[in-house]
Amino acid sequence: MADDRLKFSPWQLAVVVAATGTGSQIILAPADFIKDTGQWGWITICLGAAVFFFFSFLMLKLAAAFPDKPFTFYSRDLAGKYVGGFVCLWFLLVFYLQFCTILQGFSRVVAFTMFVRTPKEAVAILFLCLCIYGALQSWKTIVRIQEVLIFTALIPLFIMWMTSFLNFNHENLLPLIPRDPVKTVKAVYSTWNFYSGYEVILILYPLIHRLGVSKIRTIAVAFGSMAVFFAIIMIITVGVLTAKTAASLSVPTLLVIKGVEIPGTFLERLELYLVYLWLPVVYDTMVIFLAVPARILADWTGRGDYRHYVIALAVISLIAGVPLEYAIIAEKAGALATAIGVSFSAVVVPALLIAVKLKQRKGKRCVGEPV
Amino acid sequence: MLRKLSHRFPDAALDRTAATHRGLARLVESAKEVTTQLQGITRELLSSPGGNGCTFSADLNLNEQLLHSVFSGCGDVKKRHFRAAGRRGILYFIEGMSDLERIETNILRLLEAKQAIESHQQLLEILPAPLLEFTTDASSAARDVMQGSSLIVMDGFEAAAVLGTIRVAKRDITEARRESALRGPLDAFNETLDDNVAVIRRRTSDVNAKLRYFTVGERAKNQVALIYIEHLIKAAIVDEVSARLRNISTDRLLSAGSLEEQLSEYPWSPFPYLQVTERPDKVVSALYDGRFALIIDNTPWVLIGPSNFQQLLQTTDDYTVTPVVASLIRLTRYIAAVLAVLLPGFYVAVVSFQPGVLPTSLALTIAELRARAPFPAFLEAFVMEALLELFQEAVTRLPEKVVVAASVVGGFVIGSTVVEAGIINPLLVVVMAITAICSYIVPSYALSLSLRWLRIPILLLASTFGLFGVGIGSLFVITHMAALENFGESFLGGLFDTTMLQDWKDNFVRLPANFLRIRPKVFGAQDRSRSGGNTDG
Structure with missing residues (x-):
């Protein structure tokens, strides 16, 4: 399969983190999020960026203690065979549950927006085929895809989104200071849905060049960019629709862009173009969310070839998607994915870091390096 | 008394003659076997190490x-x-x-x-x-x-x-026939290896321009010359291409295309593996970017590697016109390459699934035009695509004098007749004409063929999933392109590569020569500086 041995630059790692984070949630997440945060969502987004950047920093520290080993190996070194195995499973679920829920949400929105008769299952199967093809590729290829799509899809999508400023009403954002700061801070928990994907650091770290720019700095830039992007989405959504209206809609972002009328142009029904540009953005997230669990399983089971797992996991996700059609189950699954994701970053990673420190004190030195 | 002749000449009896004939036939068969064995022995002796x-x-x-x-x-x-x-x-x-x-x-x-x-x-x-x-x-x-x-x-x-009394019947060095340049040099390669090497040597007196000869084809013993600039090209590339040339197992090598196929790691990919050119200036330029060229005896086409998508979209004239104009032309080519693949798919998707993206007046006009045509949009597009391919194939194969007549028949007679007959709607003819022109803009014929090929699956996806299908098809193509490698280098080259920002100066656009003082990073040239001094540029 070649080239997983080739090294990436720290900036490419930042591209992967930013491209993976900026995925489906830009259209799927705002409704529930605005329910929790009101017009102060953008503040929560910024706080979330700081919190999850901190967790990324911990991950970089952890990975730096084992610079040449993938997470699946050193987690068992640190936590023992069984607990380490459980940690690997946890890590796998962080990505895979997201994959299953996003696949359902994405196919629902696409089928609703773009088709009249085509069932969402057909959309999901076609998209899954694409994800399988992407996830079968080497890391080098996946990183190149992410780079290409940032420029060809994410930036145009951002530009298109900015056209919503035509309908922006700043009064909808007022007052700027949150009435209930505790609620605003509490909602940081759910911003994980926006930033999730940074956990890929643990997998890609051994493939990153040791020299050059600091990885912490590049990851900080990635989180900064994501925070600006998401904050603008929140500000525009609320500014155009008001927090109350946005919270009552299932996909408020589509309604925001639907209301845009660009005078004197050829373009109509911008929401179709938005969904068209959203497709590659979701794709680069989903490729990571499928490729990482497959590689974890391949490492875990000691089989070098991850390709069987890519196909198996994709098929299972399709079957798992059947109960997710029910809104309550989908909501619970989303909550479970968030809980698993946040707890992994907030509990498992710090615990493993403590284990590293303890081992170092006992004299079992880990091969560390500055990040 | 009459008697059989065999009575007088017993040896002439029919049965004995037949037996003798059979014996002779056996002898002839044995002789053939002996001859075959002798030929085999001779062949083995001749080909012994x-x-x-x-x-x-x-x-x-x-x-x-x-x-x-x-x-x-x-x-x-x-x-x-x-x-x-x-x-x-x-x-x-x-x-x-x-x-x-x-x-x-x-x-x-x-x-x-x-x-x-x-x-x-x-x-x-x-x-x-x-x-x-x-x-x-x-x-x-x-x-x-x-x-x-x-x-x-x-x-x-x-x-x-x-x-050495060799007298070679050869074609003179003439003007490039497929890759003409407006202001670049006019000479092109011919079918003679020595001549082709000479026209390259004439452009560079660099002693670091090294040449290695290989004999490919176990029977035909065809000559292939590998040319590269020592201390510039990555040593691993020379080793790799040399090893692959040595490992080619074929009895003859008749064209650059077959050598390209023998060297390729992706025989099922529609994209060309190596760049093909008939222009010596292009070869020399590539050599000084840290690439290699393969000159094959008896063909005027020279292969250049490693090759990537950007190189296939560049021409000599990009460097003979002003940077601003060159940049605009390059951007046009990239857009043309995208349209050559996606435009018919977009048409089918918009007409069949998402007419709402069009302004109301245009959507109504299209609906009116489509109402006269009996076929669904996909079938219409497919028929037009088939017609276009037929015309292109016919024009490629026909003698030059007949091409004009064929174009008239194809373009005007059939084109306008199918519209007048109400089989195809006129807008689709416009769409297909633009698509064809876009594919002609692509400088590499091999890449142009690849894009033509890719239109079909995109068309199928568009007809079943509309714009979503077009998007999925495009992402398949991007993923495939990102996965392709060429002697260790990505087929996408430095396209959007954040580690090769310096290469962006001569990528989608071309900056003035003052800004291009370092060689592209994408081919891993060992000496980055074009002035031979500072490697950081």
């Missing part, structure tokens, strides 16, 4: 028998007996490939006029032929004869003399 299996001796008769066996069935190989200084000798040559006048005046007359020839040294003094070599290896001598040299075997000499 180092050529030790089949050597000349001092006995002319033995040498004649040996060469008779080697050249059996080669009607074009001629031999001529002569006597020189009391010794018998035989000259072997191929009539169409050897310079007969030179053989007659410079070899035979001189030899026959000589009174004594006792050693090879004396032969060297007598014969003025520039490429005179002595060999005892019959197989290599036979190969030389097959390439146009003359072979002299003489009684009492253990070694045969091979004389």
Whole structure:
């Protein structure tokens, strides 16, 4: 399969983190999020960026203690065979549950927006085929895809989104200071849905060049960019629709862009173009969310070839998607994915870091390096 | 009393004649088998490593028998007996490939006029032929004869003399026919390897421009020259391409295309593996970017590698016009390449699934036009695509004088008739015409063919999933392109590569020469500076 041995630059790692984070949630997440945060969502987004950047920093520290080993190996070194195995499973679920829920949400929105008769299952199967093809590729290829799509899809999508400023009403954002700061801070928990994907650091770290720019700095830039992007989405959504209206809609972002009328142009029904540009953005997230669990399983089971797992996991996700059609189950699954994701970053990673420190004190030195 | 003739001549009896015939037939069959076995033995001897299996001796008769066996069935190989200084000798040559006048005046007359020839040294003094070599290896001598040299075997000499009397029938160096440039050099390669090497050497007197010859084709023994700039190209690339050339297993190599296929790691990919050119200036430019070129004897097409998507979209004229204009033209090419693949798919998707993205007036006009056509949009597009392919294929194969007539028939007669007959709607004709023009804008014919091929699956996806299908198809293509590698380098090259920001200066756009003082990073040139000094530029 070649080239997983080739090294990436720290900036490419930042591209992967930013491209993976900026995925489906830009259209799927705002409704529930605005329910929790009101017009102060953008503040929560910024706080979330700081919190999850901190967790990324911990991950970089952890990975730096084992610079040449993938997470699946050193987690068992640190936590023992069984607990380490459980940690690997946890890590796998962080990505895979997201994959299953996003696949359902994405196919629902696409089928609703773009088709009249085509069932969402057909959309999901076609998209899954694409994800399988992407996830079968080497890391080098996946990183190149992410780079290409940032420029060809994410930036145009951002530009298109900015056209919503035509309908922006700043009064909808007022007052700027949150009435209930505790609620605003509490909602940081759910911003994980926006930033999730940074956990890929643990997998890609051994493939990153040791020299050059600091990885912490590049990851900080990635989180900064994501925070600006998401904050603008929140500000525009609320500014155009008001927090109350946005919270009552299932996909408020589509309604925001639907209301845009660009005078004197050829373009109509911008929401179709938005969904068209959203497709590659979701794709680069989903490729990571499928490729990482497959590689974890391949490492875990000691089989070098991850390709069987890519196909198996994709098929299972399709079957798992059947109960997710029910809104309550989908909501619970989303909550479970968030809980698993946040707890992994907030509990498992710090615990493993403590284990590293303890081992170092006992004299079992880990091969560390500055990040 | 009448009696059978066999009574008088018992040996002429029918049954005995038949038995004799059968015996003879068996004998002929056995003889054939023996001949086949002998030919096999001769072949093995000739192809034995180092050529030790089949050597000349001092006995002319033995040498004649040996060469008779080697050249059996080669009607074009001629031999001529002569006597020189009391010794018998035989000259072997191929009539169409050897310079007969030179053989007659410079070899035979001189030899026959000589009174004594006792050693090879004396032969060297007598014969003025520039490429005179002595060999005892019959197989290599036979190969030389097959390439146009003359072979002299003489009684009492253990070694045969091979004389360079090659007369090659070749085409002159003419203007580029497929890759014309408005302001660039006009000369192009021809089918002769030495000429092609010479036109490259004429453009660079760099002693670091190295040339390695390889023989490819176990039977035809075709020559391939690998040319590169030492200390510039990555050493691993030279090793890799040399190894692949050595490992090619084929009996003959007739075209650049077949060599490209032999070297390719992705035989199922629609994209070209290596860049093909007939322009020497393009080759030299590529060499100084840290790339290599493969010149194949008997073809005017030279392969350049590693190749990537951007290189396939560049032309010589990008560097002969001002940077601003060149940048605009390049951007146009990229857009054209995208449209050449996606435009028919977009049409089908918009018309069949998402007419809402069009302004209402245009959507109504299209609906009105479509109402007259009996077929669904996909079938219409497919018919037009098939017609377009038929015309393109016909125009490619036809003689130049007939092409104009075929274009008129195809473009005007059929094009307008299918519209008037109400089979195809006029908007689709416009769409397909734009698509065709876009694919013609792509400078690489091989890439243009790839894009034409990719239109079909995109069209199928568009007809089933609308714009979503077009998007999925595009992402499949991007993923495939990102996965392709070319001697270790990505087929996407430095396209959107954040680690190669310096290469972006000569990528989608071309900056002025002052900004292009370093070589592209994408090919891993060992000396980045074009001025030969600072490597960081």
